[in-house]
Amino acid sequence: MFHNAHSPKPLPVIIVGSGLAGLSAAYTALHSGTSPVYILERAVKPGGNSFKASSGINGAPTPFQHAASGDGAFYDDTIRSAGRRLAGGPSSEARAQRERLIRVLTERSTRAIDFLTGLGVDLSVVTQLGGHSNARTHRGAGKTPPGVAIVSALLEKCKAEGGERFKLVTGCEVRKLLTSGEKENEGVAGVEYQTEGGEVETLKGPVVFATGGFAGDTHGLLARYRPDLSGLPSTNEPRPGCHDVLTAVGARLVDMESVQIHPTGFVDPQNPGARLKFLAAEMLRGEGGILLYKGKRFVNELETRERVSEAIMGLPEAEREGELRQWDVQLLLDPGAAKAAEGHVSFYVWKGLLKRVKVKDLDETTRQTLKDYAEAVSGKEGKVDGKGRRAFGHWSLGVEGWDDEAGVCVGRITPIVHFTMGGVVINEHAQVLSSDLGQDQRPIPGLWAAGEVTGGIHGDNRLGGSSLLECVVFGRISGEQAAADAARGGAA
Incomplete structure (x- = not known):
């Protein structure tokens, strides 16, 4: 249930991107406080690449698995899939940070499945995909692809349960993050974005970045980090990545050469x-x-x-x-x-x-x-x-x-x-860091990220079914964290 406590008007929670990570963050933020929640989406229609997801979402153990109680290998499979970037990392501290992120991903997978089925999403069919030692990738029994089913259900729930507090703005491009001061790491205070009509607007509040990867940015980030992949087709629309907006406020990047x-x-x-x-x-x-x-x-x-x-x-x-x-x-x-x-x-x-x-x-x-x-x-x-x-x-x-x-x-x-494993460095609280992987953590106040825009989780290779899971797990964490931050800002 939404909170109805009488308190000073809180800041809005600003979510950039309307794929599964953004929608998971939005729904959780709506249920975690009284703040209005804005989703800013550069495309004309919401859903992002999550809408195209066709294989399903991982979870273990779940009631839909034939041997749910015996599937304790999800963490191990993910570690093994991460390959050299985890096994041969630059330091034990970097490996430990990766392992913490993987632990959050896999250990919260059961709750992710429960969360979605609680919204009415059918995830009763379970398949074993490549790199998995057990069947743990869930989808529905009907003809609707899992991405469509999950994204549609979450969007409808946000609209229905959020009411006037939920605002979806499409056709707008976030160009800049507003900062609290002149010095690095003083925090993010909002966004500057351009509307479809060309007007420049600002919005103040904590920010969750969920803009996806850069697999379709052929002549931009992909050419910068993996020029050897030129000439290959892609599943992604030809759109620029948004990572430079984050690095402009001090965010660090990791694994950008790791492209699936x-x-x-x-x-x-x-x-x-x-x-x-x-x-x-x-x-x-x-x-x-x-x-x-x-x-x-x-x-x-x-x-x-x-x-x-x-x-x-x-x-x-x-x-x-x-x-x-x-x-x-x-x-x-x-x-x-x-x-x-x-x-x-x-x-x-x-x-x-x-x-x-x-x-x-x-x-x-x-x-x-x-x-x-x-x-x-x-x-x-x-x-x-x-x-x-x-x-x-x-x-x-x-x-x-x-x-x-x-x-x-x-x-x-x-x-x-298809997918970019690299992105901004985050911690297990989905906070965007201005420190490299394995260094003493320096979270950027007021800024979280979830989904494919982040790095450090998948390493060399992402297991099929873990992209939607990542969106739900870290989207929910970031939504809860940002809602709490918005409430504190409002009280101040």
Whole structure:
């Protein structure tokens, strides 16, 4: 319930960005005090990249897992996924700070799932994605993708329960953070932003930055930190990153060179040279999908995104289609996998990204690959999967007998720039720091951050399903902290 205590008018809580991190912060701030809550969004429509999320959100243990009480490996999987940036960090203090952030992420994952299901979001289907030792990525049983379902529910709750205290302003660009004084680290006092009509406005209050990453900033931050990735397509809209606004008030950056290449972006046969591509959700592989090059498997599809991407990019590139660097790899789902992922599959088929064909119409090499794989899945003749895959999702083809008339789904995929693990340094309270990772912490008063704009959590590689989780966990922390700060400012 909202507080109704009579007190001096508090400052507003200002949230920059309307993706899942921003909405989680907004909803929590509305329930943590009496302050009005402003969301400032540069796009015309709210939701950000969170709206596109297609695989789900991690949580462990939860009531939806088959062996919830036995899944204590989420922290360990995340540590392992972080790779060299955690294992070989510059200092034990830096490693300890990373571990604290990972501990918060994983240990609050159960509460994150409870929070969303409490809002009416269906998260009853659980899938094992690449890099995970257990099934812990949650989505709904219907056809609505998890990003759409979660973002829509939170936005509606903010509007309905926030009433006049909740204000969403779209089409505005935050250009500057207002500071409390001339000296570094004296604190953030608000924002300066430009409206869609060109007017410059200011708003005073504590600030939560939730503007996302820079995977679509091809000629800006991406070119600055990873020029070697030029030419790769992306899942992100071509928009500039907002990190320079934060560094202008003393925020430090970490892991900016750590950019995740997602191994499976769809190549649209009608427009193969498009730079912006639809993600082929990782859950397609989690439910049983396999990857083929010239009709043969070449990788364990449930390795981490980093390793699957490396395997694909180790193959010969396809002929250049415009300026893009692309590969010609096929994603194939058998009847069992396609049925388990039907909500996604039907959309991809409608978009022309997946094609339904019969087994008998595949080339002979592909048909033989499927027969060999089916024998490994069913354990026939003592065969094992030669690529090391141990979880086969809902693969069914050939397990109870071969059927040439069975229908499979096939589409072309290629690696794409998807997610940026680097960003501003934060602590476990989501405070933005003016100190480097592992140094004595110097929080910037009045400034918090959550979601992809932050760094230090994922290291070399982000586990699928942890981006939405990060948004909920640190969004809720930042919203609560900012609301408390706003109340103190109002009382002063």
